């Protein structure tokens with residue numbers, strides 16, 4: 001007999017292949033042409049549009065929606081890509097419910113925003129399906145730039161620099177380019193290898209060489225890059241993971257949620273991936289939700305997310321929390337891990353309830369245990385491997401203006417840089433703006 005959600009311990013193939021295919025299908029199926037026109041017709045094409053203000057990449061949203069309404073989705077896509085070259089991925093992963101759609105006047109008036117994200121996907125998918133790259137390079141400048149990190153920040157920076165006529169080499173430690181678009185974003189947000197297709201499409205600009213398997217600090221040095229290139233951009237993300245600081249954390253089957261998600265994203269066959277019957281995820285952000293939801297979709301019987309503060313403090317949006325609940329994930333708040341219990345492999349996790357006190361979170365002394373045969377840590381990522389000599393601010397690379405670091409000739413952006421809010425779209429905006437600043441510096 002095969003495995004099922006009730007099989008004890010870790011097991012692969014808890015669900016039939018066809019259920020896995022359904023579970024990991026597109027979360028928001030793309031709009032058909034007529035649906036896109038109907039959705040676009042709901043836009044008031046506001047002057048001083050609040051949606052545009054709320055977009056970290058400042059896409060001219062009313063303009064691109066009007067272009068869809070008038071039957072020119074390729075022009076709409078060009079409007080989007082002018083500001084955000086990863087507009088295809090952002091259409092899939094942006095928490096629009098807390099950005100453009102939250103402030104849409106139709107949301108304010110009627111509680112139902114214009115579906116900006118889905119319209120953006122309709123436009124960008126249309127153009128990308130035509131395999132057309134709507135940008136060309138300026139005359140070669142003879143300048144070279146090294147970009148470290150091929151995530152959204154690095155790719156956006158590289159594309160803008162290539163457009164300006166500079167020659168760019170992008171180095172990445174991993175085997176594939178894309179950063180968390182390839183290794184982090186939940187599978188059901190980016191199906192059909194979209195991340196790699198988008199990288200290939202972006203590179204059509206020309207002038208960008210990608211060298212994977214090359215890590216700064218392991219063969220590459222910042223001094224070396226500074227000597228060999230006219231400028232350096234660092235978009236190395238946050239590769240460290242915070243620990244729980246709970247007793248027994250090194251017990252078997254305790255893992256970082258980001259590693260589990262990366263393994264899942266790279267798995268050729270989801271039915272070969274082992275998952276626990278009782279899975280516990282510790283954390284309250286997007287990573288915790290993604291790990292919990294995907295555990296459930298793989299067939300875990302019980303998945304519980306535990307967060308130390310109240311639900312209103314969770315960094316996962318209300319929409320993400322509802323998504324988790326709708327997939328059967330239980331969310332426990334005001335509890336922090338005390339001990340991981342098990343002989344060789346986790347069997348239970350002990351928690352202590354917390355309460356908000358005048359000086360912050362306080363333990364209450366009241367404890368409880370949850371059965372667990374798999375435990376995922378999702379309590380935040382941190383910068384690891386920042387080159388020596390750079391000033392840090394709050395554990396990230398300190399930047400001023402458009403990504404200028406404390407070292408001349410070195411810029412940084414995306415998750416690894418100070419400020420920002422650890423979103424794909426913000427990383428794109430920072431990479432793009434740093435490229436403009438690098439271009440200005442190289443042209444001076």
Ligand SMILES: Cc1cc2nc3c(=O)[nH]c(=O)nc-3n(C[C@H](O)[C@H](O)[C@H](O)COP(=O)(O)OP(=O)(O)OC[C@H]3O[C@@H](n4cnc5c(N)ncnc54)[C@H](O)[C@@H]3O)c2cc1C
Pocket residue numbers: 093094095148149150151152153154171172173174177178179180181184185186189214215216217235236237238239258261286287290385413414415416421422423424425427
């Ligand atoms: C699980 C998870 C789910 C998420 N879901 C969403 C979502 O749904 N929506 C959203 O908007 N945001 C989401 N985010 C956040 C989003 O993915 C990041 O904000 C975004 O990817 C940051 O882009 P980046 O280019 O700064 O860094 P990254 O995407 O992390 O890319 C950094 C790149 O640098 C490389 N690198 C690191 N160190 C070195 C080195 N020493 N040398 C060479 N290369 C190096 C890495 O291999 C990587 O390719 C999620 C994050 C996680 C962890």
Ligand code: SF4
Pocket residue numbers: 042043044045046049050051052061062065103104105106114116
């Ligand atoms: S706020 Fe809403 S209605 Fe106004 S332009 Fe933006 S999407 Fe259209």
